[in-house]
Amino acid sequence: MARIQDVAKHAGVSVASVSRVLAGLPGVSDTTRERVMRSVDALGYRPDLAARRLRSRRTDTLGLIVSDIRNPFFMEVSRAVEDVAYANRLRVMLCNADEDPDKESFYLEMMRDENVAGVILSPTLPMLARYKSADYPFPMVLVDRCNSTVEADAVVLDNVDAAMRLTRHLIEAGQRKIAFFYGAGSATGQQRHDGYLAALAGAGLSPIAQALRPTVEEARVVARNFLERQKPLPDAIVASSGLILLGLVEALRDVGLRYPDDIALAGFDDMPWTRLVTPAITVVAQPTYEMGRAAIELLRARIQQPEQVVRRVVLRGELIVRESSSPRK
Amino acid sequence: MARIQDVAKHAGVSVASVSRVLAGLPGVSDTTRERVMRSVDALGYRPDLAARRLRSRRTDTLGLIVSDIRNPFFMEVSRAVEDVAYANRLRVMLCNADEDPDKESFYLEMMRDENVAGVILSPTLPMLARYKSADYPFPMVLVDRCNSTVEADAVVLDNVDAAMRLTRHLIEAGQRKIAFFYGAGSATGQQRHDGYLAALAGAGLSPIAQALRPTVEEARVVARNFLERQKPLPDAIVASSGLILLGLVEALRDVGLRYPDDIALAGFDDMPWTRLVTPAITVVAQPTYEMGRAAIELLRARIQQPEQVVRRVVLRGELIVRESSSPRK
DNA sequence: AAGCGCAACGTAATCGATTACAAGGAACAG
DNA sequence: CTGTTCCTTGTAATCGATTACGTTGCGCTT
Incomplete structure (x- = not known):
């Protein structure tokens, strides 16, 4: 497995330059960029995600915790989230809490451990009752389930x-x-x-x-x-x-x-x-599809602008x- | 966020001992184990997965790539996989290839990048035609779709x-x-x-x-x-x-x-x-559920025993x- | 010609764990 | 009493990237 060092050597530049090129950062000459890209696919180099995440403290991964995956409603929602994520080269971890608060908590802890960029959740009732966004180290958007007392980005039906x-x-x-x-x-x-x-x-x-x-x-x-x-x-x-x-x-x-x-x-x-x-x-x-789409868009916006005002999308049933x-x- | 060093300091031991306790390795005295555990939950310590994965080169994560998540068949299969994974504290990344070979390839590359422990896949036809397990750096089990010429662990209907x-x-x-x-x-x-x-x-x-x-x-x-x-x-x-x-x-x-x-x-x-x-x-x-269960069991067995003979589970429809x-x- | 600013690039520290290796100490045999 | 073994523990190297910071060299101003 080629490492960034190998690429640097092959291209005759430093690891910093390679990293910069791959991150699309400015401050790299066109010729260097060119050489690096050439070496990257000459060696078939793929960055090690674990190393990258460790150092950068970012993951480009979203969590999606639905309360019942057999429910076609959540299916459709998941699909929408998936579609948008795929289009934006984001990873999604889809979890099924099965209406079980313990499983739900387990998965939320898992999201914390994974250091995800954000989570979309359809909360159980006990979870919603005690929900405070400050309790979680990542942005969260609620979908399908929310009430007016909870301060949270959410997408729900009226x-x-x-x-x-x-x-x-x-x-x-x-x-x-x-x-x-x-x-x-x-x-x-x-x-x-x-x-x-x-x-x-x-x-x-x-x-x-x-x-x-x-x-x-x-x-x-x-x-x-x-x-x-x-x-x-x-x-x-x-x-x-x-x-x-x-x-x-x-x-x-x-x-x-x-x-x-x-x-x-x-x-x-x-x-x-x-x-x-x-x-x-x-x-x-x-x-349904629109709800999923709105949820991930809300989440992406929140990740970009953590201090943005709380937004709630309320859709009408037909x-x-x-x-x-x-x-x- | 507490790091392993903080735990070590708090418990008055070395980081190696903490790591050993957390990994459940032998060669640690009961008293040390005790002290470490106490410090772990005194500090609310959670190991950093990125660091762990970088060093250990393992992830405890499985990939599940289905060809159409809206199909209730794959739903049920996913649920079974999920259930078994949850019971064994394994993570699952569920992806929807949507019958699209490009998406399928993208997700397989993603699995490689994520360095997953193994993958369950329902392959598209072009994928199955060129499939060689040696092309992938992780064990793979096929589900729902396979033919007799392919050398691969698989779970299919007759x-x-x-x-x-x-x-x-x-x-x-x-x-x-x-x-x-x-x-x-x-x-x-x-x-x-x-x-x-x-x-x-x-x-x-x-x-x-x-x-x-x-x-x-x-x-x-x-x-x-x-x-x-x-x-x-x-x-x-x-x-x-x-x-x-x-x-x-x-x-x-x-x-x-x-x-x-x-x-x-x-x-x-x-x-x-x-x-x-x-x-x-x-x-x-x-x-369906049985197929999913069989698939993840096959995968877990393969991960344990990489050189095991190829196994195929063929189930009968009713x-x-x-x-x-x-x-x- | 000296000085300054800026772009391009490299060196090395760093992220937070695992783990190879060494070392300390207790127990036991000869 | 000494040497060997085994168990426990600690030190430090290591995984592979990102990124802070320093350096170089060029162009331009004064």
Whole structure:
């Protein structure tokens, strides 16, 4: 493996010059630059990242800690982050905290150890509750999950508004008893719950909320129990995420209920299957790719300008009405 | 930031002793070990990874380069890799090559620069064609995509067999003209194509194969054209991957055809939506999580024993028959 | 011609760990 | 009592880059 010394010798210059050329610094003559570049690819030289990082104290690496990698929402977000990072020759360490605060902490410590330039995080609720950006030695941008009390760069959906519009739509479709299945373990779930409550309150209706862990399996089991026990059935159920919605549809299948005839349905995340199933499902679509893109752009800006004012990008969900929320016949 | 020197001073020992304690090496007295540990957490010391890596020439980091992160198959594989890595305190760099050989090469170079301990890769076809493990300075395990001529640790499905069984099932269900939509840009797609051809040949039927890029959008467009042009329609279509299958179902929807009545359907990957849509879709399920687990276990073994014989794990797909492949009425 | 400024370049210190090697000391055998 | 062995510990070299600082030489001003 060629070292910088070998390149210097081969080019007949000092290691400092080689380093300067590679870093693109000024103060190098064109002829030297030329000679160095020639030697670099004559020897196939590649700088040793460990040495560079040790000395320079920089890494050009970003961390991305998502709370559930199986969730297509985070998939899309990751892809966007990846795309922008690739275009800017940045490395990304993608980690899956799995909604587990311990894993989340572990990965944040790992980011510290790795001395990353910055981190994009979708925090668990306990993490968000105690979050202070000063606790971390790197800039951090929150994505998908944040609340108004936290001082942090963040990219989120306007969850309250989105849930409110979705719920109102059901009310306007004539539904009265509307249940809400949500992941209580995330800020997002809670805010959507708030929006749901607000919409119901506005119409003088009373809520039936069901908190659960936000996985397909959990939603399926909880929903099955709910549907078997809850008599009379509500008119409609709203799911606070795509995974919960999926479990819900599976549960309906399990207990032999049909939507929207037996019970209307709506949820979040415009996953492909929501328009393939029959009847197709009414959802709020999130601008997932855009959220990821915004997150990494915010992070890059913060890295450039550490003292910049806190910025928050709030995006609007798009209500897509399909058959699952139709008025009962 | 405390350095190892500070710890040594605080504990009244040499840096060598601290290093030895932290590395868990023998040759340290219990009392010294005790004192060091106490100082370590009194000072909140964390070793500098860059320095450690520079000196030791090791990283405890694995690379995982998947060809399409939006594909739920690779999702599941990644999750399995992640889980095992987390349990063993290994870092994982997850990269998305996006079926693009340039991106793939870029990431492989990056892995070299990062001096990773090993890499798990689902190679593109050009990569697989020229693959020689000696070309890389780290151990590598292939996942999902491999062929019999390549000398490499690998974890794959028995693609030929799976496609054959799937096609045979359609034949037995009375279908005669069976089309095959496949991603010709991967070894997996090709092998499934081979299996399809073999099954048809066995029944004396002639093939109608359609190669395409393995994305939902592409499959949808190609299938739409195919369905509008191809007259008379085939009796059935088989998709070589979950994403293609999805595009296919969307295309049927687009042109107003019904399955299995107008045309039967089957494919790969048991994604949740395949059993939610009506009629539900016949598929070959892959043991995705198991494939990821096997891949990282193979890699860890190879890292431990670099000269071990080449190992290949071939897993069997499970045929799940649903309504989409039913005999025509 | 002396002095000054500036660009180009080189020398050597430095980042913070690991680890080869040497040395000190205790235990034990002869 | 001396020599050998083994266990523990410390000193200092080392990994391969970046970068502070000093030097050189050229051009220009006065």
